[in-house]
Amino acid sequence: MFAKLFLELTEFAFFRRLVWRPVYEMLARVLPLSEWQFMNYGYAPFPDEAPLELETADELHRYPLQLYHYLASRTGVQGKDMLEVGSGRGGGANYIARALRPAKIVGMDLAGNAVKFARKTFQQPNLEYVQGNAEALPFADSSFDVVINVESCHAYGSVPNFLREVWRVLRPGGILVIADMRGVPGLDLLRQQLQDSGMTLQEETDITQNVLAAIEAEDPIKKDRIRRLAPGWMKGAFEEFAGVKHSAVHRDLESRDLIYYRWKLQKSALPE
Ligand SMILES: C[S@@+](CC[C@H](N)C(=O)[O-])C[C@H]1O[C@@H](n2cnc3c(N)ncnc32)[C@H](O)[C@@H]1O
Numbered sequence: 001m002f003a004k005l006f007l008e009l010t011e012f013a014f015f016r017r018l019v020w021r022p023v024y025e026m027l028a029r030v031l032p033l034s035e036w037q038f039m040n041y042g043y044a045p046f047p048d049e050a051p052l053e054l055e056t057a058d059e060l061h062r063y064p065l066q067l068y069h070y071l072a073s074r075t076g077v078q079g080k081d082m083l084e085v086g087s088g089r090g091g092g093a094n095y096i097a098r099a100l101r102p103a104k105i106v107g108m109d110l111a112g113n114a115v116k117f118a119r120k121t122f123q124q125p126n127l128e129y130v131q132g133n134a135e136a137l138p139f140a141d142s143s144f145d146v147v148i149n150v151e152s153c154h155a156y157g158s159v160p161n162f163l164r165e166v167w168r169v170l171r172p173g174g175i176l177v178i179a180d181m182r183g184v185p186g187l188d189l190l191r192q193q194l195q196d197s198g199m200t201l202q203e204e205t206d207i208t209q210n211v212l213a214a215i216e217a218e219d220p221i222k223k224d225r226i227r228r229l230a231p232g233w234m235k236g237a238f239e240e241f242a243g244v245k246h247s248a249v250h251r252d253l254e255s256r257d258l259i260y261y262r263w264k265l266q267k268s269a270l271p272e
Contacts, residue, residue, distance in 0.1 A: 034121050035225065037091030038064030040151040040179075041243045041260075042214030043207065045070070060221065061091060063214040068092040069099070070207075071148060071177045071262060077102045080145035083169065084108065085134045085162070086152025090118025097127035102146070106139075108132045135161040142171045149178045159190065163197035170199075173269035179207070181253070181260040199265035208260045212253050219245040 042063025045051065052069055054062060080102045084093045087107030097105050107129045109115050118129040132138040134149075134156050147166050156162050166176050176199060182190055194201050222242045230238040243249040252258040 035060070035229070037061055037089050037094070037121070039088045040064045040067050040092075041211050041249065042218050043067035043070050043210050044213035044217055046210065058095070061095075063218040064091065065095050066214070067150065067179060067211075068095050068148075070210075071150065071179055072096050072100050072146075074203075075146055075148075075175050075177055075264065077146050079103050081143065082106070082146045082148065083137075083139065083144045085137070085147060085149045085166070086110075086155070087118065087129065088114055088152075090114070090122050090129055092148075092150060093118070093127060093129070094122035094124065096148075097122075097124045102126060104128070106130060106144075108134075108137070110134070135165065137165040137169050139169045141168050143169050145171055145174050147174070147176045149176070149180070151180055153178060153180050153190075154182065154186075159193045160196070163193060163199070167198050167267055170267045172267060174267045176263075176265045176267075178263045178265075179261070181208075181211075181258045183258060187259055187261070194263060194265060197265065199267050201263065202266050203262070203264040205262045206259060207262050208253055208256065208258075211260045212250070215243055215250050215253070216245055 038061055043066045044063065045066065049070075052062075052066055054065070058065055077096065078101050082096065082102040082105040084096075084105060084107045087093045087109045088111075090107050093105045093107035096102060104126045105128075107115075107118060107127070109118075109129070109131065110133055112131050115129045115131045122129075130138065134152070135158055147170060149162075149166075153159055153162060163176075170176065178194075180190075191204075222244050223239070226235055226238045226242065226244075240247050240249075249258065253260060
């Protein structure tokens with residue numbers, strides 16, 4: 001209930017713009033630890049999905065990384081120009097650059113400290129990180145084939161501004177993939193915003209159960225990391241933020257006060 005309430009409190013654009021940026025700036029400043037590379041709740045595959053083969057070093061990040069794999073591998077990103085809006089600490093863009101081989105991927109985030117962390121931690125020839133705002137993307141028109149957006153758009157002052165900007169930077173036929181959660185009223189609003197975006201809504205999948213299963217499976221890893229690395233007085237807050245078992249977000253996903261979705265949209269291939 002708490003997580004849902006917080007998301008609904010942040011219904012007001014000015015409040016969202018005010019509240020989220022300092023949180024993510026602070027997190028990247030207080031915890032510049034290379035072991036902490038993701039900030040999403042993760043994904044556990046459907047029973048009919050093949051298990052993801054990972055390099056040993058990636059095992060520690062299996063669940064958040066599987067979310068990126070699930071989203072990007074359904075889009076066909078090899079050889080494409082990609083943008084991640086809200087790339088956080090950079091682990092997702094780094095994984096995609098290495099494992100799914102786009103021509104390039106740019107990870108963009110509002111939090112300058114997170115961008116600095118990502119640049120320092122990950123280097124690959126087809127990967128770069130820049131600071132920027134989802135509501136005013138610092139890129140030319142028609143510069144990307146695929147835009148990915150993971151657990152980030154709930155924080156934006158205006159989702160319609162974000163969708164307008166994505167439409168502008170996508171090439172004709174380009175794809176937008178979004179994963180995020182909402183309470184029921186927020187979900188209705190987001191669906192309407194997606195429908196009004198000028199892009200065609202191609203796929204919509206409820207992955208609440210997959211995210212819940214990931215939260216449960218990753219619980220010991222998160223708790224161990226927080227126990228070892230978070231400052232003592234912040235451990236409780238970190239457990240809530242990281243979404244351990246029995247945290248507010250875990251309870252709200254379980255009761256379906258929060259619902260987690262994946263959407264895939266396509267910009268028309270015809271010139272406007
Ligand atoms: C929950 S984190 C997810 C990070 C990353 N996608 C991941 O899965 O690890 C949300 C991210 O969205 C970023 N963000 C929030 N508002 C933004 C905005 N207006 N423009 C760009 N990034 C934003 C935050 O700074 C934060 O890094």
